Amino acid sequence: MKPNFSLRLRVFNLNCWDIPYVSKHRADRVKRLGDFLNMESFDLALLEEVWSEQDFQYLSQKLLPTYPAAHYFRSGIIGSGLCVFSKHPIQEFAQHIYTLNGYPYMIHHGDWFCGKAVGLLVLHLSGLVLNAYVTHLHAEYSRQKDIYLAHRVTQAWELAQFIHHTSKKADVVLLCGDLNLHPKDLGCRLLKEWTGLRDAYLETRDFKGAEEGCTMVPENCYVNQQELEPFPLGIRIDYVLYKAVPGFYISCKTLRTTTGHDPHSGSPLSDHEALMATLCVRHSPPQHTASPPCGPTECSPLTSVLREAWAELDLGMTHAHWWANLAGYVVGLGLLLLALLCALVAGGEFREVAILLWTPSVGLILGAGAVYLFHLKEVKALCRAQAELQHVLRRAREAQDPGPESQPSLFLGQQEGDRVEEQ
């Protein structure tokens, strides 16, 4: 690698709103997206909500001359909706499916069926290892009463951990996607603090696009205007985030977003706005050394956000326990009802009614049993994320007070079963 090495990387990100039978003007929008991507010839195009594999195949064929490498991340029942088109060969890919992703019985929300995930691509560009991640977190259906908050925070933590553990040999890390998180939301802060990723919108000096970088704007004809009422300018939930290891410096030269229309002022490509970033990677002069993600010791923002996340997951745990208990009681009642019905049948009284009620009560037991098991699983997943958060906090305390006499209690803390300690 030459000392005056410099790499320019043009990146495109869009939540495509490509949902069969639901999204308006799907075929036309996918066609125009393909035309636009071909014309612009980005290095990487990272897409979310491509929930039709046929549309991915169509785009693959259409983009083949410009983007010879492509990958669709399969997961869940419907699919993660994530896919990527690259001008450069993809060396490796991997994915992580989030442990928590809504509830199967919330069919009208549908997130559970998608298997939301994070996809990883490893590219080698001019001798540099680039780890590019694409993700889509659980949707926020109500900001006032967000029953999925604990799930989204857990997803943000799993995303941060996946990046942390898989990018240890990467020179540059890039994360694009629809986080369904506003910039100051807990999940977004947790992700940025733990990974050290920086926000292209906040970093760039050359931004053109929707006001305040919003990626869902009222000007977009596909957006549900009612949902955006509390936010007259719109909301910013889609991101381009990046970082480089010490020795390299990465900056966002330009950032563009669409503004409720397609890039040529036609009808929009999606209900979200597209992000188009030009990133520049070069050797880091001493004054520009990209700071590595700061360890927990010296960074109180990290410690504080970890504690906040821990508390949020604790609320989620209370909620999950409540549902598991309720479902457990229903199973118990169902069993009692079943026993009563059997007694009635045996006794010959109300025989027809008893037989009639027998099947619904079995259904009740099975249904409530499934809900019970699901929420037990939710408790386990929240508990796991809490243990990981707690571990990071403990390592911070150990680093702050490494005296030998304090070690036994610290190590005690490292073991499980003393959750109260963090409260």
Place this chain on the structure above:
Amino acid sequence: MKPNFSLRLRVFNLNCWDIPYVSKHRADRVKRLGDFLNMESFDLALLEEVWSEQDFQYLSQKLLPTYPAAHYFRSGIIGSGLCVFSKHPIQEFAQHIYTLNGYPYMIHHGDWFCGKAVGLLVLHLSGLVLNAYVTHLHAEYSRQKDIYLAHRVTQAWELAQFIHHTSKKADVVLLCGDLNLHPKDLGCRLLKEWTGLRDAYLETRDFKGAEEGCTMVPENCYVNQQELEPFPLGIRIDYVLYKAVPGFYISCKTLRTTTGHDPHSGSPLSDHEALMATLCVRHSPPQHTASPPCGPTECSPLTSVLREAWAELDLGMTHAHWWANLAGYVVGLGLLLLALLCALVAGGEFREVAILLWTPSVGLILGAGAVYLFHLKEVKALCRAQAELQHVLRRAREAQDPGPESQPSLFLGQQEGDRVEEQ
């Protein structure tokens, strides 16, 4: 780190057969295991099938003076059963829950409810980064007609990928666990070829224990003798595997297994045998340079095992499609039945019978619908693993034939939808 640096690592691995209400003499065995671990003072004790968190808590307390760091990997509904006790501080941990892990309707097998996983611990020992993994793959209930083979191969691949992507900065990698794979089984070969891990039993010059290193032996009174009938000496399904990066050399100085009794010839600690390895890590003299996992180009064993795995997953896919189709037909029949029943009720004929059958037919539709969705998810997961295997194979072809004229077709191959190419 000094040039004459040398690190001795004593490792213990055991599938503990700690299943509440099922396993015999559980409390006694857990107590004796704790006593033994305390007495031996290993560097790391990696345990599987600890399916009682109370037992983990008990061991944590008992082992606290000798193993100050401990962690239980929570997942699924019951838990992964994986836990670890370490003499050294655990810097970081993470886990990956396998995407495929049996079928929820196979309640008597129970694997689905456990959320089988791989756990990762990062330790810093004398300036060396050690990534220690512990895992437990899906059980093999019938070797002749193994309906879980595709799932276990997928798990082996996910395990290999998890190690591959998370150990890039590790100096030494250690994997212990119950793989439920015989040494020459496809999953075992796939794991070893793709990660470059070496088998302590095959590498050590000082082995003492059960014949042929078996870890389930007929001498063990807890073992189902009928299951071991085809294998008079027993089977080897628990492993200690390791590797080091170039610059370091790791070897297995001694490997011991129990032989159907506890280490002091009392009644066994579990239905599996314990593995006790003494590993030695030192700077690598040129003649001993640990070879990194060989790239796919030059290694035909890797290429061949990748192809074999791809074909096995294809069989699994056919199976999953068959079940999804069957369940789909049942849903269709259930809907027809429901319509017929509604017509009968409306017409007033056989009203009571129709009402009686209404609920079971709704139950049939819901049940078959759940099975349909489950197998759709299975198809997606198998398809994802196939795509990853195919990608590695393609990279091998590209590396073998990098001529510019061959690139378009190679890149075409990199895109999805041309699965037949690999058949």
